[in-house]
Amino acid sequence: MTLYNPYVKRIHELFIEKNPGEPEFQQAVDEVLKSLQPVIESHPEFEENAILERLIEPERAVRFKVPWLDDEGKVHINRGYRIQFNSAIGPYKGGLRFHPTVNGSVMQFLGFEQTFKNSLTGLPMGGAKGGSDFDPKGKSDREIMRFCQSFMTELYKYIGADVDVPAGDIGVGGREIGYLFGQYKRMKGEFTGVLTGKGLSYGGSLIRKEATGYGLLYIVEKMLKDTAEDSVTGKRIVISGSGNVAIYAAEKAISLGAKVLAMSDSSGAVYDPNGIRLDVIKVIKEQEHARIKVYAERVPGSQYLENSKDLYRIPCDIALPCATQNELDADSARALVANGVIAVAEGANMPSTPEAVEIFQSAGIRFLPAKAANAGGVAVSGLEMCQDSMRFFWTAEEVDAKLKNIMESIFVKIRDAAAAYGMPGDYVSGSNIAGFLKVAEAMVAQGIAY
Numbered sequence: 001m002t003l004y005n006p007y008v009k010r011i012h013e014l015f016i017e018k019n020p021g022e023p024e025f026q027q028a029v030d031e032v033l034k035s036l037q038p039v040i041e042s043h044p045e046f047e048e049n050a051i052l053e054r055l056i057e058p059e060r061a062v063r064f065k066v067p068w069l070d071d072e073g074k075v076h077i078n079r080g081y082r083i084q085f086n087s088a089i090g091p092y093k094g095g096l097r098f099h100p101t102v103n104g105s106v107m108q109f110l111g112f113e114q115t116f117k118n119s120l121t122g123l124p125m126g127g128a129k130g131g132s133d134f135d136p137k138g139k140s141d142r143e144i145m146r147f148c149q150s151f152m153t154e155l156y157k158y159i160g161a162d163v164d165v166p167a168g169d170i171g172v173g174g175r176e177i178g179y180l181f182g183q184y185k186r187m188k189g190e191f192t193g194v195l196t197g198k199g200l201s202y203g204g205s206l207i208r209k210e211a212t213g214y215g216l217l218y219i220v221e222k223m224l225k226d227t228a229e230d231s232v233t234g235k236r237i238v239i240s241g242s243g244n245v246a247i248y249a250a251e252k253a254i255s256l257g258a259k260v261l262a263m264s265d266s267s268g269a270v271y272d273p274n275g276i277r278l279d280v281i282k283v284i285k286e287q288e289h290a291r292i293k294v295y296a297e298r299v300p301g302s303q304y305l306e307n308s309k310d311l312y313r314i315p316c317d318i319a320l321p322c323a324t325q326n327e328l329d330a331d332s333a334r335a336l337v338a339n340g341v342i343a344v345a346e347g348a349n350m351p352s353t354p355e356a357v358e359i360f361q362s363a364g365i366r367f368l369p370a371k372a373a374n375a376g377g378v379a380v381s382g383l384e385m386c387q388d389s390m391r392f393f394w395t396a397e398e399v400d401a402k403l404k405n406i407m408e409s410i411f412v413k414i415r416d417a418a419a420a421y422g423m424p425g426d427y428v429s430g431s432n433i434a435g436f437l438k439v440a441e442a443m444v445a446q447g448i449a450y
């Protein structure tokens with residue numbers, strides 16, 4: 001990586017030395033440090049206050065043991081994590097991921113990115129992430145419940161409505177949040193908004209489930225309008241994944257008049273030239289918890305692709321990677337560009353490899369990075385915290401309107417930050433800079449606290 005600013009270069013070297021063998025964390029930090037160079041050059045107070053060395057070190061990282069019993073009474077041990085990355089602008093906030101690939105590097109990359117994303121929403125939330133290497137696939141409902149209860153029996157010591165507010169992420173949805181909330185309430189003896197993504201009957205917000213996917217489409221729509229008086233209507237879209245983010249991105253895309261050509265899971269993808277039937281996907285994924293392959297067996301004219309990545313070989317106008325980190329590599333990026341893609345927006349966290357981002361940007365493709373593009377989920381989590389505190393709840397229309405407004409203002413912030421620092425259209429740098437400035441200013445104001 002080429003770095004020209006001596007302070008950034010020094011901090012980058014220090015980072016590499018202190019965090020060996022953490023590729024995802026390094027990838028996330030590399031990108032941010034590179035983007036921040038022009039800001040560092042024009043703000044000497046950031047070096048004077050050691051902002052970068054403080055920014056790349058989590059304030060607290062907890063790792064704990066999660067013992068649980070399966071339905072046969074056999075004992076299992078998993079690792080639990082909570083990385084409380086930065087609390088400069090508000091209580092720690094960020095999701096919990098249950099997936100076998102979870103490790104310290106993945107948790108830290110996600111917590112680091114969350115700090116900037118939360119800042120971009122304009123709401124008072126610091127950055128955090130947590131989770132476990134527990135694999136929910138194939139587990140019974142009771143096994144999931146026992147795991148969540150054991151996980152919370154340790155986690156509850158570190159969180160609280162004004163301290164740290166977890167939510168969902170991969171493998172953690174409404175059911176898991178319910179079991180986690182129940183156990184927190186039992187351990188602490190208090191009913192507070194300590195988690196978001198809760199059920200509507202016990203303090204959840206309308207539109208939280210839909211928020212990340214809807215928000216993704218709102219910001220893409222705003223970008224298309226702003227850059228070319230264009231719209232999502234009539235566009236051909238491919239969406240990777242078929243979980244929470246992908247399903248509600250597809251729902252909003254279809255309602256805006258786009259055609260969703262393909263979706264995927266970790267086993268493969270389905271291509272439907274007539275436009276994906278979301279009712280069928282929802283039954284397969286939300287009710288049957290089956291593989292996406294079933295879609296091709298049920299819907300005539302559709303086709304199953306054996307490799308999830310083959311979805312990116314389908315000619316389309318817009319690609320929305322909504323599955324997981326580094327799923328969209330250089331080959332997929334080249335295929336998308338060769339087929340005439342006009343915009344790519346990240347519903348997942350860091351789904352594009354650095355090489356893929358470079359390919360999109362140098363081909364002049366409008367590219368919206370995760371920190372901005374998928375901020376709708378945490379934004380509505382912030383609105384859920386607000387409603388829990390008020391003990392009063394907004395209608396779906398009210399929450400949706402606030403979400404749209406937040407996503408549109410994020411686009412304006414990142415567009416303007418990129419232009420202000422001489423990189424118009426570079427929304428990667430724009431997101432990193434705009435997200436950073438608020439956090440850095442708060443850190444300077446609060447002295448050497450963290």
Ligand code: NDP
Nearest residue numbers: 169170171241242243244245265266308323348349374377
């Ligand atoms: P879910 O667990 O609901 O869904 C994840 C989906 O991604 C599943 O369909 C899964 O398939 C698929 N998947 C996983 N790995 C791959 C792969 N290598 N190739 C293709 N598909 C794959 O998670 P979410 O939808 O909540 O999260 C998706 C992404 O969005 C994550 O990066 C998450 O961090 C990010 N995000 C989530 C937010 C939220 O509010 N939930 C907010 C902002 C970002 P399978 O079932 O086969 O594993």
Ligand code: 2IT
Nearest residue numbers: 094095167169377378381
């Ligand atoms: O990556 C993310 O922004 C999330 N998983 C949502 C976090 C939240 O607190 O709602």
